[in-house]
């Protein structure tokens with residue numbers, strides 16, 4: 001009886017839907033690169049947005065000082081301006097800086113009152129240029145930053161709510177300071193600065209240019225120190241000249 005022998009056939013595994021390891025790894029790499037690019041772009045946007053916000057705040061703060069002093073005379077009209085106690089010998093210079101009763105910026109009433117004033121908490125070492133008024137050597141310290149009415153500008157959140165300290169008092173705008181320098185400049189060349197007590201002696205037919213007859217150059221720096229910064233840095237600077 002003939003027998004038939006069945007040839008064994010290889011069983012082929014049916015194709016299963018799914019991804020191979022290589023495909024999965026490739027997909028992960030592709031998606032990963034895309035996500036990284038998006039995060040980088042987002043960080044760039046945040047940096048640009050932060051710079052834009054800081055720049056506009058700094059410009060505003062510098063403008064507030066200018067607006068506050070816009071109608072002020074160069075020197076105090078009530079206290080006799082700036083002068084020498086001995087006008088002949090030109091000794092004992094008086095009148096530069098805030099007058100003795102002007103203990104608060106709301107009492108400032110002339111341009112030279114602002115020289116060396118810091119409105120805010122920026123350290124002396126972070127202030128640009130020589131610090132302080134004639135002979136004082138240190139900055140004049142006031143709470144700040146301030147607005148054009150000499151009121152401290154409060155910190156507000158994104159919803160416009162003013163931040164307060166534990167006692168319920170308004171917190172000033174965090175991290176910001178204004179620093180002001182007032183310098184006498186040569187009437188013929190505003191780039192040449194003169195000492196606060198400088199006067200030009202008479203020469204020939206030209207009469208003496210008295211100590212209070214010079215234009216003033218005012219410079220306001222707006223500085224910012226972030227919560228993780230070790231020092232304050234200048235974000236904006238405004239300079240203008242008050243003619244005589």
Ligand SMILES: [Ca+2]
Pocket residue numbers: 076097098099102107108109110113
């Ligand atoms: Ca004054």
Ligand SMILES: [Ca+2]
Pocket residue numbers: 075076095096097098099110112113
């Ligand atoms: Ca003054």
